[in-house]
Amino acid sequence: MAVDDEGDAADGGTVRSSGTPQLARIVTTNLGGGVPPAQINDENEEQNATATVTTPQLPHGGFDKIQTLPTPMLYTPMSPRIPQGLGIDLGKVGPLVETNNQNSGAPLQQLQVRKRRGPKGKGLQNSQNLDDALKLEHRIVSELVQPVNLSPQRIVSLPTVSEESGFTEKVGAGELGEELGGEFTVGDDSYITGYLLRDLNSSVTWEKVKQIGRGNFSVVKLCHRKLVGEQPKGEDRILEYVAVKQIIYPPDLVQAKRDRTELFSQFESSLTRELSVLQQLHHPCIVQFLAINNPVFVRERTPISRLLEVHGDGVLPVCDIVMSYSKGGDLLNALTERNSGVALPLVQRIFAELTTAVRYLHGRGIVHRDLKLENVLLNYDLQEFATAFEADPLQFADTPLIQLTDFGLCKQVAADELCTARCGSEDYVSPEILMGIPYDGRLSDSWALGVIMYCLLEDMLPFDVPPNATPRQRQRATSHRIARFEWRWFKWAGKPLNAKEIVERTLTRRNQRWNVDDISQTRYIQDVVETLTFLL
Numbered sequence: 001m002a003v004d005d006e007g008d009a010a011d012g013g014t015v016r017s018s019g020t021p022q023l024a025r026i027v028t029t030n031l032g033g034g035v036p037p038a039q040i041n042d043e044n045e046e047q048n049a050t051a052t053v054t055t056p057q058l059p060h061g062g063f064d065k066i067q068t069l070p071t072p073m074l075y076t077p078m079s080p081r082i083p084q085g086l087g088i089d090l091g092k093v094g095p096l097v098e099t100n101n102q103n104s105g106a107p108l109q110q111l112q113v114r115k116r117r118g119p120k121g122k123g124l125q126n127s128q129n130l131d132d133a134l135k136l137e138h139r140i141v142s143e144l145v146q147p148v149n150l151s152p153q154r155i156v157s158l159p160t161v162s163e164e165s166g167f168t169e170k171v172g173a174g175e176l177g178e179e180l181g182g183e184f185t186v187g188d189d190s191y192i193t194g195y196l197l198r199d200l201n202s203s204v205t206w207e208k209v210k211q212i213g214r215g216n217f218s219v220v221k222l223c224h225r226k227l228v229g230e231q232p233k234g235e236d237r238i239l240e241y242v243a244v245k246q247i248i249y250p251p252d253l254v255q256a257k258r259d260r261t262e263l264f265s266q267f268e269s270s271l272t273r274e275l276s277v278l279q280q281l282h283h284p285c286i287v288q289f290l291a292i293n294n295p296v297f298v299r300e301r302t303p304i305s306r307l308l309e310v311h312g313d314g315v316l317p318v319c320d321i322v323m324s325y326s327k328g329g330d331l332l333n334a335l336t337e338r339n340s341g342v343a344l345p346l347v348q349r350i351f352a353e354l355t356t357a358v359r360y361l362h363g364r365g366i367v368h369r370d371l372k373l374e375n376v377l378l379n380y381d382l383q384e385f386a387t388a389f390e391a392d393p394l395q396f397a398d399t400p401l402i403q404l405t406d407f408g409l410c411k412q413v414a415a416d417e418l419c420t421a422r423c424g425s426e427d428y429v430s431p432e433i434l435m436g437i438p439y440d441g442r443l444s445d446s447w448a449l450g451v452i453m454y455c456l457l458e459d460m461l462p463f464d465v466p467p468n469a470t471p472r473q474r475q476r477a478t479s480h481r482i483a484r485f486e487w488r489w490f491k492w493a494g495k496p497l498n499a500k501e502i503v504e505r506t507l508t509r510r511n512q513r514w515n516v517d518d519i520s521q522t523r524y525i526q527d528v529v530e531t532l533t534f535l536l
């Protein structure tokens with residue numbers, strides 16, 4: 001078995017794994033043709049020589065298998081401990097392995113994986129019943145807390161509990177008085193009032209239209225603002241649409257609010273970190289944080305605590321984050337719904353925009369750590385848009401097609417700072433994150449970019465069970481394949497294509513891996529970026 005140089009001390013940590021929804025529609029494979037840049041082992045040969053057609057489907061498996069990783073999952077001094085009593089059934093998630101690390105003396109940190117939602121994503125967007133929606137979505141999460149109604153054996157963990165949010169602004173208690181008393185409770189559920197980030201003294205009220213998405217700890221609603229009866233026939237005119245992410249507190253947190261457990265502070269610091277970073281970001285291909293229902297959330301380092309202090313034993317404070325709206329939904333849904341695939345020029349354009357967004361983040365010392373198709377939102381309906389774009393790509397040069405979103409796992413890092421929190425989404429995490437060693441968040445982001453590029457080209461995830469896999473290969477966990485750099489070209493095997501280089505240079509060992517600047521400098525990206533007038 002080929003093992004990466006980062007992981008020879010194979011010691012058998014465990015990670016819960018699942019069958020994963022596959023992006024694939026019809027994949028005609030020529031398994032003999034493509035050779036990935038990393039090692040091919042004896043078992044790869046079992047795949048060779050057969051062309052096959054996989055049934056178009058989006059299977060999602062259960063979470064009943066525990067697979068042993070070929071690599072150790074090390075505890076590092078900075079790694080957060082798994083707090084006791086957080087609803088994690090340690091007996092079910094497998095042994096926590098002590099390491100030789102003198103500094104630790106703490107249990108091995110379990111991998112904090114976020115799993116994307118299942119294939120029913122779109123249908124669920126309109127679900128009013130959150131519990132049902134969550135069950136159906138098969139979304140696995142990971143934030144040290146348990147999402148609503150997830151079964152207890154699922155691993156959940158909050159990211160970066162020991163990593164500071166980089167929150168800077170703070171105001172004195174006097175300045176907060178009015179706000180603390182103001183928007184604490186929701187009144188009429190049909191409207192949301194938000195204080196504008198550009199001027200927290202101004203507020204705007206939006207009307208809720210419908211639910212459009214759901215995260216592990218949030219529901220996302222489409223809202224609008226309209227000018228009433230302004231048209232000649234007295235019709236209303238929609239002035240703008242926004243997406244409002246409403247935070248859903250996990251049940252354990254609701255219990256914990258009185259005694260301020262570690263869980264409570266983790267959730268709070270995760271939320272403030274996301275808001276703090278979102279506030280700093282101004283890029284056409286990154287979601288824009290427009291308003292918040294209560295300015296305390298962006299002014300205070302511990303806003304939930306502050307609000308609870310003021311309101312005594314009241315309910316946990318409502319947190320509505322108003323953001324720019326992307327009407328095309330997320331890229332995973334768009335791709336799975338579009339059976340005809342996406343033409344190469346559009347793939348190039350989407351990926352080029354994403355690269356500029358990630359480069360912008362890294363240039364500001366922010367690592368995203370959860371780059372995936374679900375977190376790339378489309379500003380247009382892909383079905384409607386693709387044909388027009390294919391006819392004349394340049395007509396869209398002045399408008400971004402995507403918005404990168406979900407900064408719940410992001411982190412502000414110094415130039416040479418390594419991250420330690422083991423977080424991400426299973427199919428997109430780099431081998432070094434899997435192994436539990438301190439990692440360069442920028443390089444793990446570029447790994448995830450490689451996964452996304454591969455998905456766009458091959459219509460499947462690179463580390464999913466390969467088409468035509470042997471029964472033995474099927475039993476392997478995704479993490480196995482990631483740790484062994486075990487991926488290959490199918491549709492594009494043996495065919496020349498510039499984009500392939502990006503995948504080959506990113507889904508590789510970190511000491512050889514391209515960073516986002518390297519990706520940006522390729523002709524493949526430059527050819528697009530040079531045409532985009534909105535980036536000027």
Ligand SMILES: Nc1ncnc2c1ncn2[C@@H]1O[C@H](COP(=O)(O)OP(=O)(O)OP(=O)(O)O)[C@@H](O)[C@H]1O
Pocket residue numbers: 114141212213214215216217218220243245287323324325326327329330374375377405406407408
């Ligand atoms: N600005 C937006 N415009 C349109 N749809 C959005 C927007 N933001 C979120 N959504 C929809 O809501 C879904 C969930 O949003 P988001 O990923 O931000 O939630 P989350 O709680 O951070 O998710 P996760 O549990 O993966 O962290 C997205 O996948 C998308 O379909």
